[in-house]
Amino acid sequence: MSSPLIIALDHASLDAALPLVDQLDPQRCRLKVGKELFVRSGPQTLKTLHQRGFDVFLDLKFHDIPNTVAAAVHAAADHGVWMVNVHASGGRQMMQAARDVLVKNGLGTHLIAVTVLTSMDDDTLAETGVMRTTGDQALHLAGLARDSGMDGVVCSALEAGDVAARCGDNFLRVTPGIRPAFAQRDDQSRIMTPLEAIEAGSTHLVIGRPVTRASDPMAALVAIEQELSVLER
Numbered sequence: 604m605s606s607p608l609i610i611a612l613d614h615a616s617l618d619a620a621l622p623l624v625d626q627l628d629p630q631r632c633r634l635k636v637g638k639e640l641f642v643r644s645g646p647q648t649l650k651t652l653h654q655r656g657f658d659v660f661l662d663l664k665f666h667d668i669p670n671t672v673a674a675a676v677h678a679a680a681d682h683g684v685w686m687v688n689v690h691a692s693g694g695r696q697m698m699q700a701a702r703d704v705l706v707k708n709g710l711g712t713h714l715i716a717v718t719v720l721t722s723m724d725d726d727t728l729a730e731t732g733v734m735r736t737t738g739d740q741a742l743h744l745a746g747l748a749r750d751s752g753m754d755g756v757v758c759s760a761l762e763a764g765d766v767a768a769r770c771g772d773n774f775l776r777v778t779p780g781i782r783p784a785f786a787q788r789d790d791q792s793r794i795m796t797p798l799e800a801i802e803a804g805s806t807h808l809v810i811g812r813p814v815t816r817a818s819d820p821m822a823a824l825v826a827i828e829q830e831l832s833v834l835e836r
């Protein structure tokens with residue numbers, strides 16, 4: 604599957620997500636299951652999406668002591684998901700423990716680490732006690748994530764090029780905060796359009812509300828695919 608698109612199913616339940624899922628094609632996008640959907644509808648969600656042929660990114664952003672995170676990553680990978688994530692700010696030992704449990708059990712799930720949330724700007728980051736710019740902190744955490752055995756990071760598209768330069772082209776740059784020209788910014792701060800994001804070095808684009816809350820979600824998705832189609836010429 605060569606599409607970079609990951610559609611964020613930020614729906615209240617599996618029943619609420621299925622009308623959209625049934626219109627989507629597993630050859631044209633992957634799906635992301637986040638906290639609300641998973642907490643309400645549970646592992647059955649993953650089973651249902653897998654049965655329909657989708658690769659699933661289970662986005663629970665684990666952040667806890669190493670033992671707890673490793674066990675949670677193991678449980679996630681046992682569901683057969685394509686990708687799972689942890690917070691890089693949980694530190695080297697936490698990330699390594701998560702990596703080790705996958706290796707030890709022969710599980711091929713992609714393991715990536717969130718750097719600085721795309722909703723944050725320099726001021727909101729400073730409020731947490733981190734005085735670097737969002738870009739510098741994202742790059743710092745990407746280096747730590749690479750050194751801790753992660754397959755890639757979640758960062759904003761603004762940082763994707765620098766992350767590739769520091770961590771190598773094979774290191775995944777999964778970027779939310781994608782806003783096509785027709786969409787609202789919502790609670791995102793560090794945003795780019797789909798085409799800008801790919802050109803800036805993103806390997807995967809996470810897109811939620813611009814598609815899921817559009818009056819015509821499929822038309823929004825097709826518009827994004829058309830925007831990206833210039834890359835194939």
Ligand SMILES: O=C(O)c1cc(=O)[nH]c(=O)n1[C@@H]1O[C@H](COP(=O)(O)O)[C@@H](O)[C@H]1O
Pocket residue numbers: 611613637662664688717719720721722757758779780781789791809810811812813
């Ligand atoms: O890990 C994520 O997926 C994530 C990290 C991040 O820094 N920012 C971010 O927005 N996300 C997720 O990406 C999705 C973005 O959704 P929209 O803002 O609706 O496009 C949401 O499901 C967020 O939980």
